[in-house]
Amino acid sequence: MERKEFLNKVVIGSSLMFSASFILNACSDEEDDFPTEPGNEDKITVDLNNENFSALQTVGGFAYTGDIIVIRSGENSYLALSKICTHQSCTVSYNHSEESLPCPCHGSLFSTTGAVLNGPAESKLKVYTVKKDGSILTIT
Secondary structure, eight states, X not given: OOHHHHHHHHHHHHHHHHHHHHHHHHOOGGGOOOOEETXXXXXXXXXXXXXXXXXXXXXXXXXXXXXXXXXXXXXXXXXXXXXXXXXXXXXXXXXXXXXXXXXXXTOOEEETTSOEEESSOOXXXXXEOEXXXXXXXXXX
């Protein structure tokens, strides 16, 4: 094998390995279509009794629905933000002790208001309104 052919294969292989993390991150079981109220597709509902949202039973817990991260921020308060990092579309999580949303891919950090606390992201996360009625959260 010639040097040029070897280097070409190394570059292609490295590119594939680098891009695989982005491709695989986009494919998740949590990406299901989120429930909407009939006739109003702008509203998303979350049933707190559903086992997929059991983490929301405790303050500091969070769960995903579609492209949204839902956070139980207090005894009767909930937050909903885009789960998609504005830097390169990785999925953010929630750190209750620091009340922040870190992105595991490149270190961006967001506040619970969606503001960028640490780059490389430059744009804030979208914030949604959450209303609770019994065990149902409505996100708009």
